[in-house]
Amino acid sequence: MRIKLETLPHQTRALEAINKKFPGIDKYSDDPDANYIYANPLIKGRYQEKNNIDIKMETGTGKTYVYTRMMYELHKQHGLFKFIIVVPSPSIKEGTRSFITSDYAKQHFSEFYENTSVQLNVINKGDFNSRSGRKNFPAQLSEFVEATRQNVNQIQVLLINAGMLNSKNMKSSDYDQTLLGGETCPLKAIAATRPVVIIDEPHRFPRDKKFYKMIEELKPQWIVRFGATFPEITEGRGKNKVVKRDYYRGEPQFDLNAIDSFNQGLVKGIDIDYPDLSKEEASNLYKVKSAKPRELTLTKDGKEYTIKNGENLADIDPEFAGSITYEGSSDHLLSNGLALEKDMKLIPGIYSTSYQDQIITEAIDKHFKAEKANFLRPNNAPKIKTLSLFFIDSIYSFRGSKDGNGKGWLAEHFEKILTKKLKDEIEEAEFAISDREKEYASFLKATLKSLNSDNQDVYAGYFSEDNANSDEEIQKQVDDILKNKEKLLSFKDKNGNWITRRFLFSKWTLREGWDNPNVFVIAKLRSSGSENSKIQEVGRGLRLPVDENGHRLPQEEWQSRLSFLISFDEEEFASKLVGEINSDVRIKIDKTKLTDDMVDLAVKEIQKDNPDYSKKDLLNKLGKLGVIDFDHNFEDRVTVDNEEMSGYDAFMKLYPAVEHKTHIVEGTVRDMKAAKIDPTRIKLRKSNWDMLKDLWQQLARRQMIVYSDGMNEQAASIAKEVFRNDDNFVIHSREIIHQEIRSGQDKTKVEIRDTRQDYNSGYYTLAYGKFLKQLAVSTNLSVNLINNLMIDAMARFNNQKKYINEKTLANLIRDFNKRFNEVLKENYHYQKLDFYSNTSIYNSQKQEFVDTVPATALGIYSDNAVEDDKYLYDRPPLRFDSTDPELKILKRTYDDKIIAFGKLPKSAIKIPRYDKGTTTPDFIFVIEREDGQNSYLVVETKAENMRKDDEVITSIQKNYFDQLKNSNVYYKMATSEDDFRNKLQEVEDSEEIN
Incomplete structure (x- = not known):
């Protein structure tokens, strides 16, 4: 398979923000070197920090794509051709290199930028090593520095990590070569090219630290920082001390924060799981009193225990299994890689072999649950390869002894648990009926066969120690994990054989920089410490998946979430993760007073549909309703829609987008120990949907657009x-x-x-x-x-x-x-075809409605609802996209003529558009007629000042339903709740119904 990149709306908005903030080319400069062929054109306001910008994008939303596309765009529009990408670590450097040089990325960008290519020059450790007694520059450095503008179709990119940038080799001037005809210092030669610098992961480059100072040595004309997190700075002292994020220009010029990423379905939802410990095991904990480079001090029940470098923790408590020793160093490390800090708690029981087996067993169960859902997708949709990632204590627990002989205990345990699970799944699969189920049974059997072979290909590992390993089999594993992303995502090789590898092991080496969209399970067989970013830890599994054809799938088209398994000592992980996500917003909510930020956010959202709406309009409305007083304080009690509540709650009810922009939707991150229901999926009330079955048998019949003669x-x-x-x-x-x-x-x-x-x-x-x-x-x-x-x-x-x-x-x-299109909209009709298709709500083969639909397919906002037997779904909360009219329509009480109603999910009715794509109306109502038959009202809701595309949609939908030639189906478009009420009354009063 080949991954197929596509430009997503949020990435387009980021590129538009960059283009808008680009200072422009200084075409009138009197600089005699303006046309220096080795350097970029001169940028207006060059070298001024106030011109630099920040682009904030959450982990997993494609910032590498955006900054790569940005380089192409700046080259195309302004002739810039020398860029430097600075990353904090070699692992992130490898991830960036892999993306930019991949065939799928090159093919994608060639569609937009004809005959233009990127020459990626990567400087690695060892590239400056002397040869033949001469000290020469690496070829990659010379290529970048000495490339000229004369090659109009090539962009020169230098990719370097922080440690390499700060190395003596980059600062030295004692080379036996020169660059640009005379320069002997790499840093000075690079600076002469007047580069544009891209900083990836800016929180690792605080502006007052050495690595940022080295970036300044490159003399960049313009800097663009891309990241989910930015450095913190402290202003003031004592009570006036304020810690805030350090942004160029005071704020990001594009801000796709964690809340937006999760709420808009741009990343996976997360389920957090951990095995229980007995009360006795959970209470057996040690606390870190001090951690020094040569000595660790733990306390328990008032008693102190001292462990020196190289000593085993099992010496003070046998429950510390696995030969865990204190290694010390400046990072205060245990041998399993855990960095210790003062007051950190250690529970010996979570290091035992039996406890780790529990996590492995649970992870494998989660894997096969996700794998079956992704393989056996409804309606024979393309399969999704499912991967699982294990973070473990030690390479030796996986690879075996230091001399590489045999398997580690963890690998042996993993194989044993996986073998049992595979046999159980294969036994169940023997009863397969459909072709897809039989295909899955074949996949499972091939997996078991490989696992039992001498050179199994089911699981693999990558560790930093592997870089010095010459073993051919290990190198093959490393290459597959790091470089062969498309192979990992594929089910079969070119000869038609199953590719069974889908379990990956690492000792945090893959924690950053590496990514694979189809990671659905992450299991941590070790604690990560107290201060790590929780989003960073789950980041390897946040990306939305791709199917076997390489197509990225929106959230409503697949069911699995990211399962994240942790140990008992991190039982508060879910709440901390939610807190971290909710804190990633610059607008703070005040429950006592309506702030300017809250007003601006509400108005901005309203203006998407009503550009003329103003701050004054909003304040007048809230004042008339009694939500706020003259000083904008929220009133204690107010009645809205016949419901009494506080002024703050009324504001949030009237403008749910404010809460949606400042809080993660409930159920996006779930603690599975506490979860009772799945808020991410909505269950259909089948008895009500069955009233629509006759209609859906018509709607499932494919329609073809036929144009007039x-x-x-x-x-x-x-x-x-x-x-x-x-x-x-x-x-x-x-x-x-x-x-x-x-x-x-x-x-x-x-x-x-x-x-x-x-x-x-x-x-x-x-x-x-x-x-x-x-x-x-x-x-x-x-x-x-x-x-x-x-x-x-x-x-x-x-x-x-x-x-x-x-x-x-x-x-x-x-x-x-x-x-x-102006001609088309008046000259087409629909023609019924002789076959049927499935929709998000209906399986045409089985002629029945599905059991559940994704909550996001019904709307991005939620609201509590009074139970109503007429509603098409079993469980509150209500889901909607606009307060008026959608939420008001859903919360109305209907007379006895309405026997079922509800919002339609996306793609519930796939009405072909003459300008490509499909559309689905918003609501459906079942109306009981006096003759005992049913009529149906289909409703599309739009703002009064409809945009051009809104007018196209309503025109298409009306045309479609008019041509059903069925007198019991009515189509109406409503711009407000009052408008809807009038249109509903028209239908109820019609002669056909009475």
Whole structure:
């Protein structure tokens, strides 16, 4: 399989924010080196920290994609071609290198940036080693520094980690070579290229520390920092002391925080699990009194225990199993990698072999639960490969003794537990009926066969010690984990054999930098300490998965969550994680007073549908309702929608987006020991849905859009107009415009004289064949027609190939589609086909409704609801996307004529759009008629000032339902709760119902 990248809306918004804040190229500089061919063009406001920007994106949302795309975009738009990516560690460097150099990334970016490529130069430890007695520069460094602007299609990127940047090799000047004709110091040579610097994981580069100072030595013209977390700074002293995040310009220029990431379904939801300990085991705990480089002091029941370097903790308590020793050092480490801090608690029982077996067993159970759901997806949807990641104490517990002989005890235990589980699953799979179930049984059998072979391929490990290991089998495992992401995500190799590897082991080596979207289980067989970021710990499993075809899947299209298994000493992990997520917001909620920040946030959300809405409008409404007083304090009691509550609760009820933007949705992170129900899925009330079965058998029948006769001729006619429009044909070149102000000949006037200079040769063009193909795909026009129109058009431009480029392509596509869609919307109808399709709510093969749907498919907000037997779903809370009219419609009380109602999930009815894609209305109502039959009211809710796309959607839906030719189905569009009430009354009063 090949991963297929796509640009997601939040990534597009990040790129737009970067483009908006880019200072621009200084085209009028009098710097004599402005056109220095080894350096970037000069940027306005260069070298000024106030120009730098921050882009905040949560772990797993694609910041590496965004900054890679940013480099392409800045090169295309402004001619910048030298970038430096600075990362904190070698592991993150490897992850970045792997992405940028991957075939799937290169293919994706080539679709947007024709003939442009990235030359990635990576500097690693050992690259400066002397050869033949001479001290030379690494080839990667020379390539980056001495590349010129003359290669207009290549972007030069230098990737370096903090330790390498701060090394003596980078600062030294005693090389036997020179760069740029005379420079002997790498740092100075790099600075001469006037680079743009990208900082990944900025919290690891505080601006007052040495690593950031080294970045400043690179003399970057512009810095863009990308991260989920930024450094902290302290301002003031004593009671006035304030700790806050250190942002350029005081705030991120794009802020996709943890709350938005989880609430918008951009990352997986999380289930936290841990095995119980007996009361006796749980109370047997030691506390760290002090941890020094050479000595550790623990206390228990008032007694002190001293452990020196190399001594075993089992000497003070046999429950500390696994030969755990104190290694000391400046990090105060145990031999299992745990960094100790004062007052940390240690529970010996969680280090026992039997306890670790419990976690392994639970992790394997969680794995197969997720794997079956992902393999046996409803409606034979493409399979999802399921991976599990284990963080363990020691490489020797996995690989065996230091000499590499045999297997470690943990690997042996894992194999034993996994073998038993596989046999149980295979026995159950013997009763498989469907082809997909039989296929899964084959996958399980291949897994067991491999596990029992001499060279099993079911699980693998990667540890930092592996970098010095020459064993061929170990190197193969390491390469598969680090470099062969697509292989890990695939089910079969090129010969059709099952790829059974899906369990991975590491000693925190994969904690950062490495990622795989299909990690569904993470098991920690060791404690991580008290101060680590909880989001960082779960970060390896947050990304949304891809299916076997490489397509990224939105959250509503799969059911599994990330299962995160921890030990008993971290039982508060879930609450700490929720607290960390909720703290990742710059707007603080005040429950006593309406703050300006709260008002601004509410107004900003309303303006998405009503651009003219103002702060004054909101305050007037809250004042009239009695929610706030004249000083904007919340009133103690107020009645809203016949319900009494506090003013603060009323505000949140009226503007749920405020809470949604400042608090994670309940159930996104679950402590499975406390969880009783699954708030992430909504159960259908089948008795009510069965009233809709006859209708859904009609709706499940596929409909094809058929265009009116003569549309091909109209399309050809429109195409001729588009290709005759000379404004659509543009030249795509880069120029520096130098303007001089001079006195005119008569000395009484001044004149501005422009001098245009190409700072690279040639123009951006597209291959003619690719140009025609993309036009044909995007417009559905025949290649022959396009070719003939292009011949005529190019004759007007003297057949200059420079007009055949991406900008011309985009102009032609946009102009044609805009004109043609105006004609299409009046000239199409639906034609029923002879086959049926499944939707998110209905299985057409079994002719029955599904059991549950994802909560996010019904709406991003939630609200408590009074139990109503007519509702289509079994369990509150209500899910909705807007307060008015959606929430108000859901909370209304309906007369006896309405016998069932509810909100429709996304993709419940797949109505084809003439402009591509599908659409689904918002609500459905079952109305009992006097003749005992049922009628159905389908409702789409929109704001009064509908946007263009809203008008298209309502037009399509009306057309679709009108052509059902079924008198008992009514379609209405409502812009408010009052509007809905009137439309409902019209239907109830109709002659057909009465």
